[in-house]
Amino acid sequence: HGFSLDLRLITDSTNDKLKGDGFTHNKLVVAEYQSAGRGRRGRKWVSPLASNLYWSLGWKTQLPVQQLGGLSLIVGLAIVKALQQLGITGVELKWPNDIRYQGRKLGGILVELSGDMVGGLQVIIGVGLNVHMASNAAESIEQEWINLQELEPTISRQQLLITVIQCLQDYLERFSDGGFESFLSEWQRYDECLNKKVAILQGEDVINGIGAGVDANGAFLLQTGKGIKPVYAGEVSLRFR
Ligand code: ATP
Ligand code: BTN
Structure with a gap:
């Protein structure tokens, strides 16, 4: 659907990689390893090799900046929907950017504005989802966390990525058309x-x-x-x- 894909073995942070690419729309950068994966406010995102999903999507929007507060929430909702399609239920969202299961962090969302141009804003939507990370790789994580593989032992990272991107594309279209309002009741269902x-x-x-x-x-x-x-x-x- 007009998406372009840049698949990397190693990068510093997929968000930063996309920022270096200038203005992009529906460009997806996926990495197997991040040497400088980031959470909010410069916190580290633990990103060992070939264990999890780390990706970022470049997306342009005409929405005014005040309406973008709902963006990281609808990205979370798209991920919940995708996981349901893969048979995983019980996932909750902790405002504004955490994806959790029974109080343990499954993943996170990092939305950044990287510039404005005539007729729109450049947004970078970064997502990390834990799939089968070894616990010794995650020793530095100072909060409870969990892998998707514990919830669905046969999960494939490739299938997960495809399903998540399909759901996200739908949700982003709906968000562009009507902002966050039409997602309010859905948010309420998963609001931890x-x-x-x-x-x-x-x-x-x-x-x-x-x-x-x-x-x-x-x-x-x-x-x-x-x-x-x-x-x-x-x-x-x-x-x-
Ligand atoms: P806040 O509520 O301020 O967002 P937070 O603890 O969720 O707090 P973030 O910046 O959103 O902070 O996320 C980064 C934090 O997530 C890190 O400080 C670490 O505790 C945790 N973390 C880092 N890597 C992972 C990972 N792969 N899986 C789960 N949690 C991680
Ligand atoms: C958080 O919970 O604070 C958000 C974590 C976001 C991590 C993803 S992994 C892909 C993308 N690249 C980064 O450096 N961060 C996001």
């Missing part, structure tokens, strides 16, 4: 934070509350003693308490 006690950390500040879903722009809604407060992804972290 809904009705849970959570804390939002912003630098030294901590705000406690209860997860109350997200709004039509993809902002997290925190129910506090003083009413519902929208929280934007940029500089915050979310923890269960």
